[in-house]
Amino acid sequence: MKIDIFSHVLLPQFCKKMLDIDAGLLQKMPFLQNPLLLDIKMRQEAGISEVKQVLSFVNVNPEDYLEKDRALDLVKEANHELLETVLAYPKQFFGAVAMLALNNIDGSLSILEDFVVKHSQIFGVQLFTRHLGLSIADPQFKPIFKKCEELDIPIWLHPVFDDRKPDNNIVFSWEYEQSQAMLQLVEAGIFQDFPNIKIIVHHAGAMVPFFSERIKHILPEAQAEDFRKFYVDTAILGNPTALELAIEYFSIEHVLFGTDAPLGIAPSGATQVIIEAIEKLPLSYFDKQAIYSDNFKNLIKRGM
Incomplete structure (x- = not known):
């Protein structure tokens, strides 16, 4: 079995409620029009039998549209729809990752304590590189990281556009935003304050492996070492050479199979x-198996 740890959905009930709030949402973000985000049966037909997915919602955040109590209510509803989907299709889905509403920190902390911890199929929470126009490293979000470390809840870190920039694009911008957020978290001392925190970064660590020597020679030694504490997935659309670079930088134990499907x-x-890119890597069977599933199972022992 291969566990795809970064796979997205936009489930029907949540989608309908978001479209009621913003009818133009699908036009603003055209990738949301992919039918496999909503249609689970169509997704089953297109799936690979040996792969089970860990689901997280696409980057549609109620906190950007609603005041804090309404945002929290909608997030809770979406999380339950996510859990129900995983339970209804156990052969296809391995588990899921919960949403938070970061305009409601107290409510988000209650989601960690009352929803994530109490459901073994929910392995962690998804955060974004920016929330409410602020870096994820902003001090007001620190209680989330503290609680995640306390409860041993991994964080999935996904990029979003920085709305201050006029030239955002899907090819390069998200990779920059991901890399910048990693730098901001390191410089904010997240790994120093919370040494047992687990943060999984999308897209193989984005720019970080390629610019590892800049990190090494420009940043203080402790901060440069903190970069290696991130976990990363394999979602770079193939490219064995780039994957090999990510493995060399982050270590085999910190690389997890993830595809960004669909x-x-x-x-x-x-x-x-x-999968074909991983199979081309000069790795042993056991190292490949570590990437495909073993590393993730070790990471989420709380849910196993």
């Missing part, structure tokens, strides 16, 4: 392309 390569995502 996004990336039409119609159903890059799952097969990424």
